[in-house]
Amino acid sequence: YVWPSPQLDALEALRWDQDRNGITGLVQPCDFFIFGPANSGRSNAADWIRTAYHDMATHNSTDGTGGMDASIRFTEEQARPEDIGDGFSNSVAVLQAVSTRYISIADTLAVGLILAVENCGGPEIAFRGGRVDAVEPNIPGVPEPQQDLDSHIASFSRQGFTQTEMIGLVACGHTMGGVQHDPFPDIVPELNDPNSTESVVHFDSTHVNFDNNIAIEYIAGTTKNPLVVGFNDTTNSDKRIFGSDGNATMQSFANSPDLFASTCADLLGRMVDTVPAGVQLTDVITPLPVKPAKLQLLFVGDTNTIQFSGEVRLWDLAEGANPIDSVVTVSGGRHTATWYIFDHIATPALAALDAAAGITSIHYTVDNKLEDQDGVGFAVADDVMFSTSSCFTSDTGSEATGIFHIAVRAGVDPTRVYLEQPTRDSVGRPTTSEIGLTPPTQPDSNATYVIWSIQMPLVFTAFTVGAEIDGVKVTRGVLTSMIEFDQCPT
Numbered sequence: 001y002v003w004p005s006p007q008l009d010a011l012e013a014l015r016w017d018q019d020r021n022g023i024t025g026l027v028q029p030c031d032f033f034i035f036g037p038a039n040s041g042r043s044n045a046a047d048w049i050r051t052a053y054h055d056m057a058t059h060n061s062t063d064g065t066g067g068m069d070a071s072i073r074f075t076e077e078q079a080r081p082e083d084i085g086d087g088f089s090n091s092v093a094v095l096q097a098v099s100t101r102y103i104s105i106a107d108t109l110a111v112g113l114i115l116a117v118e119n120c121g122g123p124e125i126a127f128r129g130g131r132v133d134a135v136e137p138n139i140p141g142v143p144e145p146q147q148d149l150d151s152h153i154a155s156f157s158r159q160g161f162t163q164t165e166m167i168g169l170v171a172c173g174h175t176m177g178g179v180q181h182d183p184f185p186d187i188v189p190e191l192n193d194p195n196s197t198e199s200v201v202h203f204d205s206t207h208v209n210f211d212n213n214i215a216i217e218y219i220a221g222t223t224k225n226p227l228v229v230g231f232n233d234t235t236n237s238d239k240r241i242f243g244s245d246g247n248a249t250m251q252s253f254a255n256s257p258d259l260f261a262s263t264c265a266d267l268l269g270r271m272v273d274t275v276p277a278g279v280q281l282t283d284v285i286t287p288l289p290v291k292p293a294k295l296q297l298l299f300v301g302d303t304n305t306i307q308f309s310g311e312v313r314l315w316d317l318a319e320g321a322n323p324i325d326s327v328v329t330v331s332g333g334r335h336t337a338t339w340y341i342f343d344h345i346a347t348p349a350l351a352a353l354d355a356a357a358g359i360t361s362i363h364y365t366v367d368n369k370l371e372d373q374d375g376v377g378f379a380v381a382d383d384v385m386f387s388t389s390s391c392f393t394s395d396t397g398s399e400a401t402g403i404f405h406i407a408v409r410a411g412v413d414p415t416r417v418y419l420e421q422p423t424r425d426s427v428g429r430p431t432t433s434e435i436g437l438t439p440p441t442q443p444d445s446n447a448t449y450v451i452w453s454i455q456m457p458l459v460f461t462a463f464t465v466g467a468e469i470d471g472v473k474v475t476r477g478v479l480t481s482m483i484e485f486d487q488c489p490t
């Protein structure tokens with residue numbers, strides 16, 4: 001896609017910004033578990049994979065209801081016997097935190113699975129965005145270990161998967177993690193094991209690696225999978241499922257790590273793309289080679305100039321490439337991303353761009369190569385922006401106030417200008433609240449920019465700039481709070 005596109009830019013960043021996206025670090029190392037000690041036997045990675053499956057497993061491919069829609073976040077679903085355990089609330093707590101108005105909670109659950117698999121040795125899974133968060137719980141339908149094989153075949157068929165695909169999905173899921181004593185005391189005993197303080201019996205001997213040992217150990221007869229060799233045969237669902245085609249599928253996985261990886265990439269990709277009817281997912285999101293981010297324009301009225309700052313991310317920079325001013329290099333998974341920060345301090349020329357001339361687009365030169373999206377350039381909007389005349393008073397207590405000034409380019413004529421604040425609706429979905437600004441009473445007809453304003457008590461909340469122009473709502477700049485500006489002149 002051509003940058004900028006607010007939704008695709010945000011989805012691309014969540015999927016590809018590596019350790020900078022706020023969540024990749026939670027599955028590095030793969031045995032990391034933030035809700036308990038390192039020797040708990042549990043991992044965020046396994047919880048994230050199971051959470052995505054339980055969110056999807058309510059899907060009914062006949063009537064189009066259920067699927068990846070983050071209905072698993074509702075306590076009513078988490079209270080069901082089919083969703084026993086705290087792995088769902090744990091996963092939702094950390095993943096939904098990175099949802100925004102452009103990224104649904106369901107999208108974060110899908111990315112969570114993808115990052116967990118990829119960072120723990122598994123294949124890269126294609127990611128599409130655009131899932132829509134449910135407003136209420138779905139109809140129950142997650143398979144449980146005590147059910148018989150026919151019920152499981154029927155359940156996966158309802159979800160949209162054949163019997164062979166069921167074997168694959170269960171093997172791909174159960175290469176990570178295990179069964180805990182606490183929620184499943186009839187499957188796993190209390191272990192009293194200092195290396196598994198939450199008494200987890202793992203599905204294979206490499207439970208934090210996404211690999212085909214789940215199949216190798218099953219075929220070799222050395223498996224300790226508690227859903228295969230558990231003392232209670234009624235709950236040995238993996239045994240019934242894995243053996244349901246005479247072990248043909250599991251044998252093929254045991255023979256070939258590559259086949260296991262490619263089958264899992266396909267099945268898990270289809271799993272996270274299983275969405276309620278009517279939801280339109282984006283195309284597969286691949287990383288942009290050169291991507292601007294966090295662009296901020298500030299109008300400086302005294303000098304009639306614009307201060308410009310931002311970042312650019314270079315993807316998988318070639319070995320040996322050594323551009324100047326390297327600021328942060330971040331890796332994660334199998335990729336490296338390098339960010340260069342440009343601002344008025346590092347590059348004084350950006351401190352005072354001629355406001356009358358304005359700015360329409362930028363391009364970069366990377367290793368002597370022009371990067372401008374094949375001649376299109378990276379478009380930059382100079383229509384509305386914060387003005388550096390925004391300020392706050394130093395008074396303490398209830399007297400403290402501040403003023404936001406938003407500069408609107410002459411001739412733009414928005415119907416509304418407002419501050420945008422990220423917030424949540426009554427069912428937890430990310431949304432935006434708006435605080436309207438007042439237009440100038442006597443605008444200077446010669447000015448390049450006119451100032452809309454709002455006075456309010458001193459707040460530390462960060463806002464972006466919003467405006468409605470020709471019936472279209474636009475967002476500009478990065479989240480900025482009052483105290484980032486100077487104190488008001490007294």
Ligand code: HEM
Pocket residue numbers: 042043046047049050053084085087143144145146152169170172173174176177178179180181183184237241
């Ligand atoms: C018939 C189908 C399935 C049954 C009956 C089943 C059952 C179970 C049970 C009983 C546990 C233990 C949970 C705990 O102790 O908290 C578990 C864990 C897990 N399941 Fe499944 N499962 C099924 C299919 C799947 C699928 C299709 C996936 C993903 C593609 C999956 C992924 C996982 C993961 C990653 C864990 C480990 C969780 C952790 O260690 O925190 N399961 N499963």
